[in-house]
Amino acid sequence: MTTFLIIVPDGGMLFEAAGIADILMQANRLLPKDSQTPSYQVTVATTQPHRVVHGVSGLNLLADHRLCDLDPKLPRDTIMITGKGLTEEEGSHVVSWLRQAAPHARRVVSICGGAMLLAKSGLLNGRHATTHWRLLDTLQAEFPQVTVERGPMYVQDGPIWTSGGVSSGFDLTLALVEDDFGFSLARDVAQDLVMFLRRPGGQAQFSRYLLNQASDGPIRELQSWLSENLSGDLSVENLAERVAMSPRNFTRVFTRETGITPAKYVEEVRLSAARRLLEQTKQSIGQIAITTGFGGGLNLRRVFERNLQLTPKEYRERFCPRVLA
Secondary structure, rough: EEEEEEEEEEOOOHHHHHHHHHHHHHHHHHHHOOOOOOOEEEEEEEEEOOOEOOOOOOOOEEEEHHHHHHOOOOEEEEEEEOOOOOEEEEHHHHHHHHHHHHHHHHEEEEEEHHHHHHHHHOOOOOOOOOOOOHHHHHHHHHOOEEOOOOOOOOEEOOOOOOEOOHHHHHHHHHHHHHHHHHHHHHHHHHOOOOOOOOOOOOOOOOOOOOOOOOOOHHHHHHHHHHHHHOOOOOOOOHHHHHHOOOOOHHHHHHHHHHOOOHHHHHHHHHHHHHHHHHHHHOOOOHHHHHHHHOOOHHHHHHHHHHOOOHHHHHHHHHOOOOOOO
């Protein structure tokens, strides 16, 4: 058997653990009957003093074990943590257990905020990792020894695998099946469950438009003005002149207050506006490119592909309403 332990903290989205278990069980069902390859043996553990995991939806999950009853030093193939839990005490308990268990596991995996617990345990030190887009800045700030990847759905760095938010855990699990049993089985599982083995446009998280805001002052006022003047000349020189600073001093102050250079901020605010227009309007891609200051559809496409790994047309197809007024 290929042992697979899923640790489910309290208060999360239970479909993560349930869906991952279903993917693994489907892999077992599709393995050839005469296969000598050991199938998955999935065990679910709760961090609670009882076996009931309470989900954020109000539904409950009955776990196989309490984590405190499991010997961390037993050999395991995979240990997966599906969230960071609700309390510091709960998280500390998982971190302590992981530190003992990790040396005896072939790989350790996190879904969503579970990466925070891997980081606290030291397992991400010197490694590349990701987490839910809302936690990326927190992960990087609290654990500077971790190289935080902001785009991918999941990241593998040696025996440590981390994924972004919620359903990206399914993408990661299919990757684990492919890693264990090969492409054909992973493909068959994805097709049977009507999933993408690899999502079109690449593996990218689609965070909402989180643009760093400066504190009150001229930089904050400039940011507000920027969002209303995207089609204008937003060069560093022009922006510096608007706040009565030299270009060099402006770049230094802007970067200090927002954590991002002026040029990168301009690109991101234009990209955010383009995303909103693609989602909410019937404007052509060329019109959107002009309105948001990209000049033409080719430039807009390049920015989308570089940042989101898909084209504006593909983005609109995935995120516009079924019926657009």
